Amino acid sequence: MNPEHPIVEYEGVNKWFGDNHVLKDIDVEVDEGEVVVVIGPSGSGKSTLLRCTNRLEEIQSGDIRLDGISLYDSDQDVNRLRQRIGMVFQSFNLFPHKTALENIAMAPIEVKGIPTEEAEATARDLIEEVGLAGKEESYPDQLSGGQQQRVAIARALAMDPQVMLFDEVTSALDPELVGEVLGVMRTLAEEGMTMIVVTHEMGFAKEVGDRIVLMAEGEIVEQTEAAQFFERPKTERGRAFLSRLL
């Protein structure tokens, strides 16, 4: 990896849904190993920004680069680029017809062509890492929401991505299950994973985030070091956002 340029780079990104201008001139740079937490009121475009980062949504102007390579370069195979970007969804989206182990090993086997035995060994390690040893043969329906989300994180990690995207991954969980998922994310951050996290968990943002990106109405309102943001936000809107949380 080249330390010269950021690992993920948004440059003048604009997106419309019909007449609705949902992303307005987004410029963000995410360095290797950095944890960027995107916060903001609902409908501010946070999730859309994340979904554009692996082209689940298309942008209309600007550019998003992964490790210096444009995602929108027509020479690039989007399926190859996506293998380098892990994504975890609010609704888990585990494959219900596959066991936890199969969910994790499936893409490495099918997409990367890794031998089944090797992929399953890696999957077992990952299951242990997210604290679910013994649940290898369970189907998603037999797991709690928190357990499912941890399997989903392991599934994304199995592709050995350069960056992980988290799209409100604790919003669909019962309150008592939020902690176990945030715990796994905290460990990942400590291990140096580059992460872009859309969340409403301010405790996590403050504690684990390196930088806070505050969005409102499709715009970036403020980008500040996490510690500073929660002490002294630079903008009026940042102050207003924080005061509403208290």
Add this chain to the structure above:
Amino acid sequence: MSDAYGDHETHEETAGSGIVDNDNVLRRVGEVLSSSFALLVLAMLAWIVTTQVNPELLQTIFPRFVEAYLLVIQIVVVSSILSVFLGVFVGLGRISNSPITNRIASGYVEFFRGTPLLFQLFLIYLGIPRLWATGTFPLTNWEVPAAIIGLTLNHGAYVGEAVRGGIGAVPDGQMEAARSLGMSRVMGMRKVVLPQAWRNALAAIGNDQIILVKDTSLLTVIAVPEIMSVFRNVNSTTLDAWTPLLWVALFYLAITVPMSKLVQYLESRADWGGERH
């Protein structure tokens, strides 16, 4: 106190506001009604079998029904497999982003679902050979291939609609998760969406395949020696209705009952992480 909610009869129940309000009484009424109905049917059946069915004739015509039954089974197995296979592609065509594929699949479904099977059978059996000069159509026993083609094309349309519905019921997040892991759309379809769509569509497909079995009775009009045609022959020569009818019922059930068991088995197998674990 818990006794009052159990299955035991208790005297407290008589204290209810009205007799029909009482769940237990209603249940008993249902049981009495359904048992009386079953008894009535069984009595009628016994009466018919003893007075109307000719045991000698029953034996004589048995081999002819077996022969027809075996032919029907062969037609059903081939048309069933082909129509499910075709239906998967029709279903995929119906959800295709390509307007060409989509319209062709829709047109296909509209035609084969919108016209009677009997018409389609005539179209294939009588219509197609007419496209050759008289007497030059190369197939002599055209009725069986025509039957298989007709049943396949007709039921392919119904299976296609079941598959389309099954795919539609799979949440979008499944394909998104597959794509986010680097799978192509085709791979996501094959590995993630279709196995789930299959489970969703199984009941409807099973239903349709049982209808396919019964639709073979129409083949009598295109000279396929199937079960109903054996009945018509026996009936017209002996004027006996009940004896051959008994065989007709038994032989159809001998196909459809195992078939619905098979569907049940396939459904239980696709109940991932459900009761069976």
